[in-house]
Amino acid sequence: MVNLKINGQDVCVPEGYTILDAAREVGINIPTLCYLKDINKIGACRMCLVEVKGARGLQAACVYPVSEGLEVFTNSEKARNARRLTLELILSNHEKKCLTCIRNHNCELQSLAEDLGVDNIRFEGENIPYEIDNLSTSLVRDNNKCVLCRRCIAACDKQTISVISCVNRGFTTEVATAFGESMADVACIYCGQCINACPVGALYENSHIPQVQKAIDNPQKHVVVQTAPAVRAALGEEFGLPIGTPVTGKMVAALRRLGFDKVFDTDTAADVTIMEEGTEFIERFTKQEKLPLITSCSPGWVKFCEHYYPEFIDNLSSAKSPMEIFGAIIKSYYAEKSGINKDDIYSVAIMPCTSKKYEAARPEHSTSGAQDIDASLTTRELARMIKQAGINFAELPDEEFDQPFGMATGAGVIFGTTGGVMEAAIRTVYEILEKKPLDNLNVTAVRGLDGVKEATLKIAGKDVKIAVVHGTNNARTILEKVKAGEHYDFIEVMACPGGCINGGGQPIVDAKTREYVDVKAERAKALYSEDEASTLRKSHENPYVQALYKEYFGEPCSHKAHELLHTHYTARKKY
Amino acid sequence: MEKKTALPFNGTKEQEAQLMAVIESHKNQEGAAIPVLHKAQGIYGYLPLEVQQMIAEGLNVPLAEIYGIVTFYTQFSLYPKGEYQIGVCLGTACYVKGSGDILEKIKAQLGVDVGECTPDGKFSIDATRCIGACGLAPVFTVNDDVYGRIGVDDVEDILKKYM
Structure with missing residues (x-):
């Protein structure tokens, strides 16, 4: 001491x-x-x-x-x-357009000016006007707001992506990509960790609120919304609730008041993902081929794999992410069942993620003829819509999701945190292979915030070696181990540190709060508590999922399931 | 967005082999980027995207970081030198005599910025420090030719001689 x-x-x-x-x-x-x-x-x-x-x-x-x-x-x-x-x-060369800035009221520079008692602008320095880069599906970079703190660069380096750096020198120093390329043209995975690190309004998501609002205002459109598990664990923060407060009921109520025709739960689709991915695992494990199977729910991770480790593309689960599984089901099964023309459906997803915007725009996700997901909004964008609509979030009653896609198991809920997809998969894979119920549903070996979590499970007399990693730096570690000859059967990867709860689309927590609160752990707790409270905690026990297979898909990985619920990947360039 | 090198990259197999040897000799060495870039500029005369990519890949350093280094140090150049290298003196004496305006005029005339090269490879512009010809201020040079006591209006005629 x-x-x-x-x-x-x-x-x-x-x-x-x-x-x-x-x-x-x-x-x-x-x-x-x-x-x-x-x-x-x-x-x-x-x-x-x-x-x-x-x-x-x-x-x-x-x-x-x-x-x-x-x-x-x-x-x-x-x-x-x-x-x-x-x-x-x-401040002398900061673009002081605070009133119209995306980070108005949530800006560390603003807070500093207040805390330090800066009550007038003594110096008006020269400003270099920078072009705003809004060409990518996901991220917008506005260097006019940048204060050169380098937090975004450090966040990107931590992810071992490093597509941005400080370039030039002295007064002309700026944060940029090599050769000033747009974020759309570099090997960025759109994880958005840079956004969460930015103290000011220099980085934010490419907003799709106008399109969504237009669809809601159009009476011809049947606007369906789904919400990812991690959103409910963090949305409350935007309305002053403590970090880690689950707000599922209020979120559903708010979405209904915003004018969405149906409010569905992505967790239901997560249960479908588990049916498909679990079946895929059992098949590969039985045949001992294309192992390890690696999860593919995290679009940032998928893009990372395509750019930096294309040799592992065959290992990625071909099952779509829950968002895209839902997208395909809504414009096929749901459209048919409810007698609505699929072209009249506008499908919105609320995600904790900026990379989901990219996933939604991928050309292969268009089984319905158009994009299966029309718009993917971040948790922050949803909060903005709620505020703009004058909804008093704190006073909302708790409401239930709409059926038939509003019933999810606890397995679907924990998808939002690192280890959750693996735990959900194990619950189902174990019971299918063992043909008996699992005694302890909590697979604690894959929980927690260690960067690399490994375990060997005994299932049906065989050793199943699993690993769970979060953050693409840890993904790199585990893939290098696989390349060096270490054997794994099943690996879960989430691109963001902590998983989706800490995704690039989540509410921004300032540096001071981060000092005292373990944001990832608190948000994860919210999801685990919902899982504990669920009566059904295994994906294959979801009655709506069972009905979906009975009525429409036949069985997991059937021909029809492959058509709608599976996808493929593309090797991409690093430069 | 910044401009990329306007000239197509014309690196030869020999140059590439030389660069690879340099990278190989610095592999796994901390802080290798700067000496490697320095030698690469010696091989190619400048550091275009293609060369920076080879270095990034070879040293396992992010391309953005390499580019950050190249743009930080004025001795590194993203552009090749032209057949005619123009140097405008921005030393104190020349500057107060209006060499800043002369530089602007040359830039406008050639359509390229300081440090860049025209797409035909003919002219490149550098802003130099004092070249020791203060008595002739303002001064600019084209290769070994020195032009002193000139005005903005003389620029066009002088450049025409080299076109």
Whole structure:
């Protein structure tokens, strides 16, 4: 332990702490901007300058290690003035269009200006006008808002994608791709982790709200919406509820009030995914071919595999993601059953994900003749629609999903967190192979936030080696192990750290909150609690799914199922 | 979006073999990107996309990072040098005598920016520091020819000589 003094207060913290860590330990807040826990720690922005007794000049608290007897002053006149001046200079060439900015009220720069008492703009610096890149299906980059904190670059590096970097020098420095290519033309997987890391409005999703609103306003259109499991675990945050509050009932009520004709649950489709993928696994495992089977629900992961590990494309499950399975079912089975012309159906998906926008636009997802999913919105976009419609979210009653696709098992719910798809699959695969019920449904070996989780399960007398990874950095680790000869039977990959609950379309949690709250763990808890509370927790026991197979598909992986519920992948270039 | 090299890449097999040897000798060495880029520029004369890709792949460094390095250091060039290399002196004496305007005029005349090369490969423009001819300010050079005490209006005629 190390003893130091901050603002005259005695502090005792473990070795290796920075001044910033130590200050937070005793409730002293030092402003930060470029610092982001576990992601970016470079001392670049100088917002966290403090006075250290005996040190030359002011020091960046986020990178300054504590030492015995250190004396720190965070609130001296010198420190306060230096921090305010730094912020004023950052603001001098920031495009201050706060009123119309996507991050108005949710901007770390705005908060800093308030916290540091910047009450006028003393310096109006020169601004280089930057072209906004909105050419990709998923991400928009607006460098006019960028403060060069490099958090997005660090988030992208952490994912080992690294398609953005700092280019040029001095005043012309900007965050860009190699040769200034659009995000549409580089090997970006659209995971959106850069968006979640951005303190300002320089990165956001390509919004599809106008199209959706237009469809809702058109009386000819039958507008169907589905919501992914992770959305309900985070949507409440946009309305001031604590992180990890499940808001399923209110979300359904809000969607109905927004004017959607049917509100369905993607979890039902997740149960179908498990039937298809589980059957596919049993087939491959029995024949011992194309193993490991690797899950394919995460579009960011699929795109990652196509760009960076095309040699594993045959290992990807051909079962579509729940969103696309639903997309295909809505414009086929549902259209026929409800007597609605499929061309009059407008199918919307609410996803925690920015990559889903890309998945929705993939040409192979058009079994109905048009795109099976017409628009995929993020959790944030849904929150914006709710606010714009004047709906008082907190006061909404809890309502139920519409049938026949509003009934899901607990297995479908946990799809939204790392390990969830594997756990759901195991529950079904075990019972099919063992022909008896599974005693303990909680497959704890695949739960939690370790980057790589491995286990060997005994099913029907055979060892089944499974692995679960989240974050594409960990995907790389496991794929390299497979390439080096390690055997796995079944691997689950989710592109985002923590899985969909921490997807690039989820509510943005600021750096300060991230310091104190384990956002991923809290949101995951919300899903596991819904699973625990479910009466049905195994996909194959979902009566609506059973009916769907009986009436329409015959059995999992049947000819018809292959036509509608399976897909294929394409090797893509890295550059 | 920024412009890409306008000239098509004409790297030879020999140049590629040389570059591969350089990459091989720096593999697994930390901080290898800068020395490799330096040598690559020696081989090709500039660092176009194709060369940066080979280096990124060979050293297992992201292309965006390589590009970031190339654009950070002024000694690295994304564009080849032209048959006629124009150097406009932006040293203090030349600058106060209006070399900034001369540079703008040359850029407009040729349609390319500082550091770039015209699509026909004829002219490239560099902004230089003081070249030690302050008595002739403002000064610009075309290869070894020096033009001093010139005005914006002289630029067109001078360039015509090389067209």
